Amino acid sequence: MKVSAITLGILAVIGSLAVALTRPGFLFSPQQQRPRRAMESGSPADIVLKAGSDLNAALKKAQPGDTIILEAGAVFKGPITLPVKSGEKYITVRSSAPAGSLPGEGERVTPAYAGKMPKIMAPGDGQAALKTAPGAHHFRFIGVEFKPSNSSALVYDLIQLGEGSSPQNTLDVVPHHLIFDRCYIHGDSAGTLKRGVALNSRETEIVNSYVSECKLKGQDSQALCGWNGPGPFKIINNYLEGAGENVMFGGADPSIPGLVPSDIEIRRNHFYKPLAWRGQWTVKNLFELKNAQRVIVDGNLMEHSWADGQMGYAVVLTPRNQEGTAPWSLVRDVEFTNNIVRHVASGISIMGQDDIRASGLMKNILIHNNLAYDVTRARWGGLGFGVIFNHGGGEEIRITHNTLITDWCGIQFEVSTQKINGLTVLNNIMEHICGGPYSGTEALNWAVERWDVRRNVMVGTYPQQPHPAGNLFAPTAAGFDVLGFVNAAAGDYRLAERSPYKKLGTDGRPIGCDFEFLGAAQSAAK
Template sequence: MRAFVMPATTVLLALLAGVASFVPPNFAPNGATAVKPDAGQSATQGGRSDASGPELPRARVDTREPATSGRTIHVPAGESLQAALDAAQPGDRITLEAGATYEGPFRLPSKSGDGWIVIASNQIAELPADRRVGPSDAGHMPRLIAASKSAIIADSGAHHYRFAGVEVTPANGEFLHNLIELGSDDAHLTDIPHHVVFDRSYIHGDPKKGTRRGIAMNGRDMAVVNSHLSDFKEVGADSQAISGWNGPGPFRIENNYLEAAGENVMFGGADPAVNGLVPSDIEIIRNHLRKPLAWKLGDPAYAGTPWTVKNLFELKNARRVLVEGNLLEHNWPHAQNGFAILFTPRNQDGGAPWSVVEDVTFRGNVVRRVAAGFNVLGRDDIQESRQTRRIAIHGNLLTEVGGKWGGNGRLFQLLNGTAGVSIVNNTAEHTTGGIAFGGDHDPHAGFAFQNNIMPDNGAGFIGSGTATGKPSLDRYFPGAVVNGNVFIGGTPDHYPPGNYFTRDATPRAGADIRALSKTISEVVLWQN
């Protein structure tokens, strides 16, 4: 072992040259317009995130404004939106009066043809394209409400509907299960709704009663973009801003604010009615996933209702998923133990043994102010499922993990024998807990942990019944590639050769890579 001194900037930037993808050029958590791939074609479509890693989504939902060559049907305040939906033909455009309230539920009928029916505010020009809207924009939107069922319900086979610049919410004081229901239990792919887009819309539950789910996304070619989804919460049950379990995809969730108490976004969680179905080709890009501190017991902002809190993002049955350029923040132990992100295959009701989480790329995201990081489960530990495989967690920044947020503070927990998990080019700051926990059952095959910067916290890699470091790596991560990392406070003898160690520096909370480099003038490293 040898010691040497290097400037912090050299250590933290030159050593990990690929780490600059923490906050990619298209990262816009506050809704600012940003450079992004073309709306109709993914820059990564149909390939892999690296030479041997997970497959990226094969298809992308086209969210560009469609041309409409038919009639324009204006529905003034007090007139029937449902009558306009029934009368509209593919290619027509329905305009609604900003500030007016239209009372549903509203059905989206299935029609022949492949032209789009656009339902838009007559003040849509006040809501610039590709910019995220928020509650302050509601004055430019018509208000769609319902006191029962759902505000918007897609009929079996309904297709080619685009909503732009609308507010959707329950009637005042009403609790709904699915505010927007795009498919549910259709057993045949031919009956599943498809080609439905929500753009620049304000979709929210009742602030006092809550709403279980914002959008039940059970179809194909569906997207939510540039929108604000909030107040999805319930006591004693899971709630989501967006959730899908019975649609094949592709799905696109881009540039939204997404707020929910249970799982802000989730795929899986119920057995698909379609035999063998796995929601696939999912893009979750440039969103802000957040839980308000008004929901956190003990916080000065706590508002008094113990909404059931679980996690920020969960996959229970999903394939070919890209999660990129998002900000995920605020998660704490309540109905779960505080992990922010879960990749956990679940044959939820026992009738879907094909359930799997595979080919997931989680890159360039910021995860902060959470009790713990990632929980990755190799197989369902209750019902039969397939094995979790090919998961890439690359180029992310994790800050303020553990400590006052509760939980065990672990950055990564892997259980029940995963395959092909790679954790590369990440920087983390956590005040409690180890780096990785390997579980107490099957070992993990093809594991890679490379070019990361994070505190060891006296635990590092550990598993049930084994000592920290090499014994746990040998038992739970046999053949793992662990090199090029900077372990802050770690012991070189605990790790394989090719890693770096420092004992005199701890990243400050909330620091990005450049701010981190300014907290120390120089770092003493030990290379093993």
């Protein structure tokens, strides 16, 4: 067979190209990187670690976009440090458990899944299980367990995101873009743990996780707490268990000048304190803000807080310049909506500004469409109030469409050193209003500069000191039972069709909590 000159030419070119391809650098310029090899078995983007492997080394060598797969049930001893990487792709660390053996995306994990999770352990001596290098970013953990090595291990922050002290004094070293999804983060049932996660970071998410056994005696302890990170923070669909405060922002002065934790979203979580902790660990409240702004707290279930280190409040909102070095500390632009609060000594405590040191002001607070019941002194100690204003002050506070089943004042004003500037109270079911030596209208005039109090159903009003006109008053002796709830004994505080207050709100909706909206927001909080 004859071969044409054209064919011979093509073959020559192919031959030359084949030779050239064997030369280093032919396809890659000196600035380009060659494809990386997997550290261990798996595809180039997967790094598979068995028990005994070096997780710190794997994190150092991993590149953005990689996935580190940890053997389910294997133990990795901390402290593990998240290093600084370039790029904006997440490095994911997850369990090797097959799909379907852990809850799916958007579903909350429980301790029942611990056997399917790799375990990162805090060694004790005050060290964390996991911490961040300054400026570390874009790490995601899915289906991982974090815990102390044993019941006697001394652990302050089980997961330490950022530094809470002077080494982190500028925003450029704050860790960011950190996600913990379907993780089990807990102390030892027989030991102590000061904090589950220290949130001194930005762009951080704690979602679908279970944080428990955070407890101490004589000190505050929290499931989650942040004071030296700017946010944003997403805390969504978690179980959160802490003795002092389940979740708190503030509580220590930030080392970054002017810093206020901001843009905080807290939805569909279950805040809980086990009753076995009563008398054993120091208890204060379920949720507290001391330095925070632009906060949404929506659709959460909050239960169990009794008089101990404080008066058994469920929620505390109080600007605090905690150590005297952060006079900018404030609490403002907070929406507390569609939450269920139950089995507590007192409801919500509000303070307009720090009563000890200079601080910013409480401003723009909305408390809307919440249900609070079993708020009782007899069972839980404390005060039995729905909302209490301590030391006055604050601006533009709205309390609307709440059902507050308490055994004392629905709204209480304490020492009025400074008047509240703007208070709206509309469409609530609650006990009477009281304050100082007064109740009703006189208490409002004593404590508030501008107020609008209308269309509330009030129980237990004092006849000798009338409340503002435009409200409805249930017979004192009958208490809340006269209002016509569907089944109060079973915790169903919807107004039945027979109730005379069913559609008397200023907006045509039921007075008190609107359970249609409450149910939609609460869909995953239990």
